[in-house]
Amino acid sequence: MSVSIWVWAAVVVGLLLVLAFDLWIVDRGEPREFSMRQATFWVGFYVALAVLFGVGLLVFRSPEASGEFFAGYITEYSLSVDNLFVFFIIMSRFSVPRFHQHKVLLVGILLALVMRGAFIAVGAAALARFSWLFYAFGLFLIYTAYTLVRDHNRQEEEFSENLLLRTARRVFRTTPDYVGSRVTVKVNGKRLVTPMLIVMIAIGTTDLLFALDSIPAIFGLTKDPFIVFTANAFALMGLRQLYFLLGGLLQRLVYLSYGLAFVLGFIGVKLVLEALHESDVSWAPQIPIWVSLVVIGVTMTVTTVASLMKARRDEVVASG
Template sequence: MPFSLLTTNVSLNIWLITIVVIAGLLAFDFFFHVRKAHEPTLREAAIWSAIYVSIALLFGVVLWIFGGHGMGVDYFQGYILEKALSVDNLFVFVVIIASFAVPRADQQKVLLFGIVFALFARAGFIFLGMAIINTFSWAFYLFGLFLIVTAGRLLAPEKEGDDDADNFIIKLAKRFLRTTDHYDGDKLFTIENGKRVLTPMLLVMVAIGGTDILFALDSIPAIYGVTDNVYIVFTATAFSLMGLRQLFFLIDGLLDRLVYLKYGLAVILGFIGVKLILEALHENRLPFINDGEPVHVFTFSPYMSLAVIIGVLTLTVIASMVSPKGKMISAVRALHRHAHAYNNTAYHGDAGDHEVHYEKMLASETALMRFDQAKIGELMKETGTDWEVEQARRNFAGNAN
């Protein structure tokens, strides 16, 4: 499957126009929505989410018309896959933002930075992946195995502290740089005791930037599994990130309901991993496999792959919404998130904002009363939520005294 920039049948002018359009959309997002700090309404988030999805779909239709059915199908495969992975990334963003107690009005700036950083990081990995594929004939075997391992990792039980925003990079920043635990609006630097120091706003951006790099390691091999056209890989990835900020505010309360999303993504990544290996065998050049001759194995057509991706995601969302166990997991996850946010007291400059998380935790506890308490107890112990809630109660009692 070797390819180059020239074999994508996309001229340099089209590349330049595409990049300018994407940069223009990001600039528009910043100057008209993010520059002035505010909390977007549900209506605003819904309208702009629909606009960005419409732009992505319209681009796919144009690509289908002028590039042919093959390019159109490949684009929609890649877009849907990357969009699903981006939504999964929002779970981690929620935890990071809650841990750093980012003021609601300033969360847009953090999210837009995350999107821009993700776009640059993934663009780098896209062209690195292209170079690897062009140079090494065994690259698709490696990508396929990597995706299968990633799928297995998604199915593994979550370990307590996996999503802790106070990671290694943040610890280094705190140790060697002058930092403060207090926000100064959306500023990255402020003056404290006559010295210029970093605010938590910069630290949370570092945390999100670090996670973006890890996300790129998973998403780029995955999309190369559905198409080897670098233009489609780039545009599908870019358009999947567009509108992610608005989507965050639109489905913030619904994210906890998508409890089976990671299992659906595990199935899809595993499927793509197998698909890559089968295609690598079909065009085999490695001398120690079938004497360097192609192996005649079954391969999935683009239409079959698109059907699998859409089908699995649809079943995953439906199962998450209607499953009784899914509803319990969702409720426990919400309780854990609010308790975790309350316990991360370092960045709560406003006592009122701090107490809001405790009130939300109490409301989440009340919501659990409608479920089987024995099963809820098991889930809370399994996820470490019981410890998080107990710690929150102790912190609240200490603050009250």
């Protein structure tokens, strides 16, 4: 799907305006905790926005483009839910006050959005030039699916700092405590950064690491950079509200890793088969996007329902 530079600009500016409005609404006045009511409203708002965008693609582009967007969006959103657990660990590790957490998440997600945009541009250019990368992406996703199943029962008790975060700690002189929501402050005439900036970098760069499996996954559903970017953007935009809405519910989604593993494995196999099909291998089928959409939707629905049923049974057994 060929998209003009004006459409790209309109979509990017529109997303930024929505995020700016979100930040202004939430952060005006004194800092306060993000309420459950606010979280529910904004999650619903961003999901509705994504649905409207997908319907717009159906009306103004094609059913295939719309299907690719929804398949990519559901996949990215599902992977984001799994990543929220690490965000909880980061917030606890840096002792971020609860009434500042929504701002930390927003800025961190904006950083991730910018970095993912660059990642998508490079990935699209590389895939257009080197077709063998589809085999590499497919095998990588299959391996990632295997590791999700293998590591299902391992609990991540500690947050491992990445290279960029360790570098930021060494380069910047940091205050020992938070200074409201400020990221820099002057102390004895010297400009210092606060832990707020460090935790924002932690959120942003950690999400970029998550993109190492989510970006190949969506390229397995569509080769269109516009759809890849918008599906990622809409999934990221509602992520901070989802963080507060889910809360302790993440601990109940015990089968989430299995569901994600199946989805990533399916997309990995799809990538390899389509690469073989384009190489004129007669027996390799080309899986239509509606099949991918059904597989992803059904898998995540069954995974969520089964997880909540098991959590409920465990609670009954524990109380009995």
